[in-house]
Amino acid sequence: MPLLIHSGVAASDLSATGTKRDDISDVLLASLYFENNMLGLTTVGEEFADQQLKWVEDSLNQFKVTDTGTAFTGATTNVVLNFSASDAAVLDVGYLLQRDTQAGAGEIVEITTISGTAVTTTRGYGGTTATTDAAAQTWRIINAPTYQNSDLGKDMTRARLSKVNYINRFELNVNIDSEQIERSRTGYAPGIKDELQYQFQQRLMELKRKMQNAYWFSVAASSTTGGDYSSFFGVTTWLNGTANTTSTTGSPASFISTSEALTDTVVNTMVKNIYRGGGFSNVMVGGINVTEKISLLYTDRIRLDQDERHRGFFAQYFTPTMANEHRIVTDAYLNDTSGTAQLYILDMSRIRIRPFVNQMFYTITAPSFRDGDAVRALSKWSLEVRNTGSDVGFSHSLHTNLSL
Numbered sequence: 001m002p003l004l005i006h007s008g009v010a011a012s013d014l015s016a017t018g019t020k021r022d023d024i025s026d027v028l029l030a031s032l033y034f035e036n037n038m039l040g041l042t043t044v045g046e047e048f049a050d051q052q053l054k055w056v057e058d059s060l061n062q063f064k065v066t067d068t069g070t071a072f073t074g075a076t077t078n079v080v081l082n083f084s085a086s087d088a089a090v091l092d093v094g095y096l097l098q099r100d101t102q103a104g105a106g107e108i109v110e111i112t113t114i115s116g117t118a119v120t121t122t123r124g125y126g127g128t129t130a131t132t133d134a135a136a137q138t139w140r141i142i143n144a145p146t147y148q149n150s151d152l153g154k155d156m157t158r159a160r161l162s163k164v165n166y167i168n169r170f171e172l173n174v175n176i177d178s179e180q181i182e183r184s185r186t187g188y189a190p191g192i193k194d195e196l197q198y199q200f201q202q203r204l205m206e207l208k209r210k211m212q213n214a215y216w217f218s219v220a221a222s223s224t225t226g227g228d229y230s231s232f233f234g235v236t237t238w239l240n241g242t243a244n245t246t247s248t249t250g251s252p253a254s255f256i257s258t259s260e261a262l263t264d265t266v267v268n269t270m271v272k273n274i275y276r277g278g279g280f281s282n283v284m285v286g287g288i289n290v291t292e293k294i295s296l297l298y299t300d301r302i303r304l305d306q307d308e309r310h311r312g313f314f315a316q317y318f319t320p321t322m323a324n325e326h327r328i329v330t331d332a333y334l335n336d337t338s339g340t341a342q343l344y345i346l347d348m349s350r351i352r353i354r355p356f357v358n359q360m361f362y363t364i365t366a367p368s369f370r371d372g373d374a375v376r377a378l379s380k381w382s383l384e385v386r387n388t389g390s391d392v393g394f395s396h397s398l399h400t401n402l403s404l
Contacts, residue, residue, distance in 0.1 A: 030191075031202060031205060033205050033209065034209065034212075034331075034332040034333065035332075036208045036209065036211070036212040037285075037329050037330065037331050038212065038215060038216075038285060038329065038331055039208065039211060039212050039215060039353075041283070041329065041348065042215075042348065042351055042352065042353050043348070043351075043352055043353070044352070044353045044354075044355060044360070045352030045353065045354050045384060046352075046354065047354070047355050047356065047357040047358070047360075048354055048355075048356060048357065048382065049356070049357045050167075050226070051166065051167045051225065051226025051227065051230065052164055052165075052166055052167070052225065052226045053164065053165045053166065053167070053232075053354050053382040053383075053384060054162060054163070054164050055162075055163050055384055055386070056160040056161065056162050056163070057160065057161050057163060057386055057387065057391075057392045058158070058160055058161075058392065059158060059161070059391065059392035059393055060158070061089075061090045061156055061158060062087075062090060063140060063141050064100055064138055064139065064140050064141070065083055065087035065088075065090065065091065065097075065138070065139050065141070066083070066084075066087060066136060066137070066138045066139070067081040067082060067083055067135065067136060067137055067139065068082045068083060068084060068117075068136065069082065069135040069136055070082060070135055071133070071134055071135045072123075072130075072131065072132055072133040072134075072137075073132050074130050074131055074132045077122070077123055077124075077130075078112075078120060078121065078122055078123065079109070079120075079121050079123060080118050080119065080120050080121070081118075081119045081120075081121055081139075082117055082118055082119070083117050083119060084117065085116075085117055087117075088114065088116065088117045088119060090141075090156070091111060091114060091119055091141070092111070092114070092144065092153060092154065093111055093112065093113065093114060094110070094111060094144070094145050094146060094147065095110070095111045095141055095143065095144050095145075096108050096109070096110055096111075096125060096141070096142050096143040096144075096145075097109050097110075097111065097121065097139040097140065097141060097142070098139065098140055098142045099133065099137050099138070099139060099140070100137075100138040100139065100140045101138075103140050103142065106128070106131065107123065107124060107128045107129060107130055107131050108124075108125040108126055108128045108142065109121040109122060109123050109124075109125055109139075110122045110125040161391055161392055163244075163384075163386075165220070165232045165233050165243075165354075165382045165383055165384065165385075166220050166224050166225075166226045166230045166231065166232045166233075166382060167226050167230055167232070167356055167380055167381070167382055168214060168218065168230065168231050168232045168380070168381060168382060169230070169378065169379075169380050170207060170210060170211055170214075170378065170379045170380070171207075171376060171377065171378045171379075172200075172203040172204060172206070172207045172376070172377045173203070173374070173375075173376050174196060174199045174200050174203055174374060174375050174376075175372065175374040176195055176196055176199060176372055176373060176374070177371060177372040178371050178372050178373065180195045180372075181194070181195050181196055181372070181373055183195070184198070196373050196375065200375055200377070203377075204377065207377070207379070209333075211379065212331075212333055213333055214231070214232070214234055215234055215235060215383065216234050216235055216236050216331075216333060216334065217234050217236050217237070218231050218232055218233065218234040218237065219231065219233060219234070219237050219242060220232055220233050220237075220243070232382045232383050233383065233385075234383065235344070235346075235351065235383070235385055235396075236342075236398065238385040238388045239254055239255055239344075239385075239388055239396055239397075239398040240255050240398060240400070241255055243385075243388070244388045244389040244391065245389070246389030246390040246391040247388050247389035247390075247394065248389075249389070249390050250389075250390035252273040252276075253389075253390065253394075254273075254274075254388060254389055254390075254394035254396060254397050254398065255397075255398050255400075256270070256397065256398065256399040256400070256401070257399075257400050257401050258401060259339070259401045259403070260401070260402065260403070261402070261403045261404075262290065262293050262294070262341065262343065262402040262403065262404055263297070264297040266343075266399070266402070267284070267294065267297065267318070267320060267343070267345075268320045268321045268322075270343070270345050270397040270399060271320040271321070271322050271324070271326070271345060271397075272320075272321070272322060273397060274345065274347070274394065274395055274396070274397055275322050275324075277393045277394060277395070278393060278395075279347055279387060279393065279394060279395025279396075280324055280347060280395065281324065281326065281345045281346060281347045281395060281396065281397070282324065282325070282326055282327065282346075282347060282348055282349075283326060283327050283329055283344075283345070283346045283347075283348050284318055284326045284327070284328050284329065284343065284344070284345050284346075285329045285330075285331050285334065285343075285344040285345075285346060286329075286330070286331070286334055286336060286341065286342060286343045286344070287330070287331065287332060287333075287334040287335060287336025287341065287342065288330055288332055288336050289336035289337075289338070289341065289404050290334070290336045290341050290342070290343055290402070290404065291328050291329070291330040293404050294318055294328055294343075295316075295318070295328060297318070316328055326345070335400075336404070338402075338403045338404040339401070339402075339403050340400070340401060340402075341401075341402040341403070341404055342398070342399065342400050342402070343398070343399045343402055344396070344397075344398050345396065345397045345398075346396045347387070347395035347396055350385070350386040350387050350395050350396070351383070351384070351385050351386070351396075352383075352384045353381055353382075353383060353384075354381060354382045354383065354384050355380065355381045356380035356381060356382075359378065359379075359380045360379060360380070360381060361377065361378070361379045362377070362378060362379075363375055363376065363377045363378075364376040364377075364378070
């Protein structure tokens with residue numbers, strides 16, 4: 001009588017005890033990994049064909065200007081206000097100015113002459129009362145009338161600002177000998193029908209994880225031109241003053257590093273600051289603890305709509321005081337440690353993944369004399385993030401110093 005064959009878990013020996021093949025599921029996922037949420041939510045835009053991604057951004061002439069140091073007294077009739085060159089460039093004779101904090105109720109001055117950055121004004125226009133004020137006031141242009149039979153005035157066009165990001169090349173490689181491949185194809189690796197394909201899928205998960213981290217945190221070297229090992233600026237570096245230095249200037253600024261607790265007031269203030277500049281954000285992104293805290297911020301019981309399946313507050317959407325609904329997105333790659341937690345409020349219509357022409361993602365395989373098989377995948381793209389600072393206005397906001 002021949003002996004029963006025993007070849008581990010890869011063969012079935014006539015139902016003999018201990019020799020039945022163990023069926024390891026090839027349906028259920030074997031690896032745990034974070035979902036790359038923001039990569040999936042970001043629209044893929046137009047292709048580009050250079051090693052540098054370039055775009056231009058326009059900004060409108062501002063309707064507020066700030067004088068550089070002229071105090072007002074109630075007895076003065078005419079005052080020369082001095083402005084920066086950029087502020088003076090948006091003013092013209094006949095314009096009416098009013099202190100921004102007193103718009104609609106305070107003194108109005110009329111511009112009579114402009115000489116460089118010196119602007120002569122007549123006070124108490126339209127019967128308004130001349131008041132005493134400190135220097136360095138912010139003035140709002142409340143009217144811009146012109147004269148009869150007017151001629152061509154000064155040019156008010158603004159130069160476009162050129163922005164640059166760089167190509168980033170990602171790769172994954174799988175290189176397996178023929179014995180490993182055949183072992184899986186003939187059933188000696190339960191649950192894995194093709195070792196090459198399986199390892200490719202595993203490495204693909206890792207590649208997406210690398211790309212997600214680059215999406216948030218990558219920095220381009222100062223000498224970057226798009227050559228070997230070039231890297232792009234990620235979303236964070238566009239908002240923290242690295243890629244756009246003006247993201248930390250102005251009041252308010254798009255970047256906030258002040259230490260404070262995460263409250264509905266903080267969130268609403270970030271949204272309002274974007275709204276005041278003309279932006280319209282629609283996504284809130286944070287780590288696990290941050291998004292959990294945001295989903296618990298609703299304390300107004302009037303808004304609750306509770307039933308057996310809802311706890312009575314929005315857990316997927318947050319409606320701030322400006323009423324522009326924001327989708328709450330959890331991204332586990334972001335810092336959610338109390339004291340250094342990050343919150344991003346973004347306008348996703350102004351962020352695009354920009355693929356290199358015909359090479360967003362592609363694989364390379366080729367026969368060889370080597371006793372095995374290999375596959376490569378490459379992905380080449382950059383990131384376009386518009387309106388990130390005071391140079392053209394911001395439609396995104398980043399807070400990096402939140403306590404939970």
